[in-house]
Every structure is written in C-alpha cells, then in structure tokens.
Amino acid sequence: MSSWLDKIKWNSDGLVPVVVQETGSLQVLMHAWMNRESLEKTAESRKAVYWSRSRQSLWTKGESSGHYQNVESIQLDCDFDTLLLTVKQEGGIACHTGRHHCFFMSLVDEQWQTTEDILKNPQDIYK
Amino acid sequence: MSSWLDKIKWNSDGLVPVVVQETGSLQVLMHAWMNRESLEKTAESRKAVYWSRSRQSLWTKGESSGHYQNVESIQLDCDFDTLLLTVKQEGGIACHTGRHHCFFMSLVDEQWQTTEDILKNPQDIYK
Numbered sequence: 001m002s003s004w005l006d007k008i009k010w011n012s013d014g015l016v017p018v019v020v021q022e023t024g025s026l027q028v029l030m031h032a033w034m035n036r037e038s039l040e041k042t043a044e045s046r047k048a049v050y051w052s053r054s055r056q057s058l059w060t061k062g063e064s065s066g067h068y069q070n071v072e073s074i075q076l077d078c079d080f081d082t083l084l085l086t087v088k089q090e091g092g093i094a095c096h097t098g099r100h101h102c103f104f105m106s107l108v109d110e111q112w113q114t115t116e117d118i119l120k121n122p123q124d125i126y127k
Numbered sequence: 128m129s130s131w132l133d134k135i136k137w138n139s140d141g142l143v144p145v146v147v148q149e150t151g152s153l154q155v156l157m158h159a160w161m162n163r164e165s166l167e168k169t170a171e172s173r174k175a176v177y178w179s180r181s182r183q184s185l186w187t188k189g190e191s192s193g194h195y196q197n198v199e200s201i202q203l204d205c206d207f208d209t210l211l212l213t214v215k216q217e218g219g220i221a222c223h224t225g226r227h228h229c230f231f232m233s234l235v236d237e238q239w240q241t242t243e244d245i246l247k248n249p250q251d252i253y254k
Contacts, residue, residue, distance in 0.1 A: 017144050073233055073234070097205050099205075103202040103211040107203070112203055
C-alpha cells in the first residue's frame, strides 16, 4: 500500500531531515526531522507532523502555538534521504522564539548577528 | 579566535545539517553536512566545502564537476544546530544527476514523480 514510504532511506534512527520552505516568499522557515509515521500523517492530513528528537514523540507543528503548517508539496532528493516540504505558515510564525523563521542569525565579521525581529512574545504564544 | 564556531551545537559525529539555497531563485538546491573544518574553510574561501559522510572526507563542492557554489551568506538557526547557506551555483547544476537541484521528486497520488529535467549528462560532468 505505502510503497512510496519504502523508497525513503531512513537513517539508523529511522529518521530523515526535512527542509521546510514557505510558499510565496520561498523563505526557508526551519529544519526538522520525520520518521515514517510522521510523514504518513503529514501526507494524509496535509498538516506538518514531525518527530521531536528531544521529546522522542510525534509533534504536530502548531499543536500548542496554533501555528500549523499547511503542506502544499512534499519532495524527495536524489539520495532518497532528505525531504523538502513547501507549506503555508499559519500565523506567520514558524520559530519557537516568536520569529517568522528559524534561521535568524547571520555570520558577519566572524560573529553571529541577529537579523530578524521577534513578532510575538513566546510567552504569549505558548500559554 | 574562532568563537563563532564554538556557538554551534555539533552532533555526536561532529556534524551539522546544511540547507543550501540559491540566491535569486531562492530554490533549495540541496542538503548536505558540515563539520567544523569544512565550515571554517567555507567561511574563509567563500566556496562551499562539505563533509562527505560516505567518503568520510572534506568535499569542496565542484572540485570534480566545476560546479562550485559561491557562498553569499551563512545563517544559523534558533537551536544552533542547522546552517542555511545562500549560494550562487556555478554551471546552474547542483545535483550529481545533472539536474539544477536535488529535490526533483514530488509526491503525487502516493507516487514519487520526477519533476525536473536532466540538464547535462553526468558522464559529461564527471569525466
């Protein structure tokens, strides 16, 4: 039935990295991990479901923040071991720090400079 | 000296995942890995240098194909464990299959469909 899932080369932990890109802006919002079950749920529900390595559990993005990711496409790379999701980001906030996206530090003169503003206080997101 | 390198949370293999995005098109070209030395070389040379997990060695992207990646920015995410590079792709080909980018399979009706043409025969790239 799910032979498309069998094409994927899961790593020794049963995971693959996932690059998450916003439709429209084409901004790379975040990087996460999926196991087989989370990818299957994502494909079925069209909401992004990841595997939380820190909590060792499935994690529906937005379940506590309301910032769900509506999946528009799921793409696989040439090595069959990395996924690219394009998503519509609910609330316009993908990062747990309250920023639009997670890659908000830029290397300038051998220093990491913060280049993105906080749009919403995390304490008001995760109540 | 290199305290910006110490901010990064390398995994148990001393690596971090790297998302590679093309400037201009904003297309996600590929996903790779870096260790400390490869990132240091990348920052110095402004050419992307990765860590090849299959060969267990440093890998200057383009060294055999000529398809170097000229690095425009290096960004770090909120967890300090993933990098985003923006690059100019020499030759317009990032993928070893001869395609523009590596994410050329798209999930449609529970099948992976190839959505990108081969621009150059790999046998003519890697001579």
